[in-house]
Amino acid sequence: MAHLLSTPAPTSMSPKVVNYAVLDISAEVGQDTFDKYGLIPGNAILAEDKHQPLFTELAAKKDVVYVAGGATQNSIRVAQWMIQEPGKTAYMGCIGDDEFGKKLIDACKKDGVDCKYMIDKTTPTGACAVTIMNKERSLTTNLHAANNYKASHLQANMDTLKNAKIVYSAGFFITVSPESIEIASQETLKTGAVYCLNLSAPFIVQVPPFRAVLEKTLPCCDYLFGNETEARAYAEAVGWDTEDVEFIATRLSLVPMAGSKPYRKVVITQGADPTIVAIRGQVTKYPVIALPKEKLVDTNGAGDAFVGGFLAALAKGKDIEACCKAGSYSASVVIQHSGCTYPAKPDYTI
Template sequence: MAYEGILLGMGNPLLDISAVVDEDFLKKYGIKLNDAILAEDKHLPMYEEMTKKYEVEYIAGGATQNSIRVAQWMLQIPGATSYMGCIGKDKFGEEMKKNSKLAGVNVHYYEDGTAPTGTCAVCVVGGERSLVANLSAANCYKSEHLKKPENWALVEKAKYFYVAGFFLTVSPESIQLVAEHAAAKNNVFMMNLSAPFICEFFRDVQEKALPYMDYVFGNETEARTFSKVHGWETDNVEEVALKISQWPKASGTHKRITVITQGADPVVVAEDGKVKKFPVILLPKEKLVDTNGAGDAFVGGFLSQLVQEKPIEECVRAGCYAANVIIQRSGCTYPEKPSFN
């Protein structure tokens, strides 16, 4: 099987500015633990403050890009994955390009001259992370870039497509183009619920894309928010996963499978009207460095096996392995080679 360009991701490339902060810092900027939000005006000074006050690390991030990098790392096949998103023409953008090349991902960034490369403050307290994303250039992605022959060629080549829900805030038109292409070609299109605010405030575009989703990923908080928004009156993650999997589909080629992670609790997989649960690899508290990128890494590990047409059990096992590696390191980073077999 030819693996070149088999998996394509689209999303918001952000440079993670990661630091261990304190409770007071979170309070000062009104940040909740374990949340992911878009920066408002009140948050803008925090990026500067973080770099002055704490020891920060810069890591190429953004949810989709994290998942694609992890999938690429797990696959160990150069150029198996591609990625598109928008960066600025600045040093952070250059950093991002360098980072992706090293990771072996074939990136086709849209470079915007008017806005700086997007950043994401990763505030870590007691191993738990909170994300505040300042999209900047990431917000400027245009479907015109996707339609260019050299970029659309990546779409034509791919058999699997993954987009984080965050991209719904930027270019729903691009998502729709790729989703419809995937359905027409019997390819596999996948999305992530990504954050409670996406389910709440971007409900319409999310619902428009949902019929095309062959896999829906998310965590327990996002699943419960999705349920609340749709008036399902259940907090039971298994029930919610099942209901999402039974949402009508645009193409009948693939059934929809819902995969919900729950931190240290078992992964919930809903398909064919049934729910299966898979235990995660438990990690002693003292080994936990930070949970940033854990969900993205899970998806990356999962996708690395899915594109090889492995059974769902293997996909989940690889997802749990990748997440376990990532949470023992700072940010969404990994050792040179995976030890997954």
């Protein structure tokens, strides 16, 4: 779970997160690998027994790259990078007491994120096999320790949550600690913080128990993120006979809010096509930065980076248009690098 901390200026906010923390093991592969493991470009799945050899195969490749990963950890790292002010972000997740865990701690500290990891001494740190083919990626994740996060850790760090002005979680975390999502989202009703959630993957909305948590959380959700594939998967799962992304975003924006929260903003990215934002049933489209194909290196993390840039601008009190512009910029930078990585400083002022 990521958190953006408050700043002295009353109109400025900063994000915080609780979510699963994994180490990305990233490498280019061929169609044979996709066929062997039943992988789909642009998809994200939890690893089964048949996928276990994939991690060893990737680690043996000469071009393998290790990056601090996990969807939410990516987003909060990018948000911190875009803000360029120390101490504005915090992150909670669970890691193992091993070398991969140490790499994650070092990476987060280097990026300026206040990482508050729960340490599981009996389980390895989670890992994600990032298989890249023709500049498209498929994610296969061994959650390991990341799957063992406990709400008790969040409760022990409630001061961090209570001080947050923006709280963000990827939908993936629904599979790990629904109790933590409920605690965090309900706390925002008390503190007035902004709560953000991401659909994250088709299986999150397709599996009934996971979708039930999502729908229970929606009334607390100020910003709901997703992409067009996830939006359509949700519509199919709940019986909306449509693939019209604008219509789906509109309906999601009209789900009643809890307490005195304002209308939800539904933000659906569509790759190179304009980003759809639905508020109170009204849709606005915002263009993204178009890049020539030769500049694309790796689309892994593009959606996470968009959210990171968006949250950074939101933390600065910017409007939806400025948030989408910042998200588009950060995504355009990340896809020109391998993994969710970026240069030392952004060439962008929020």
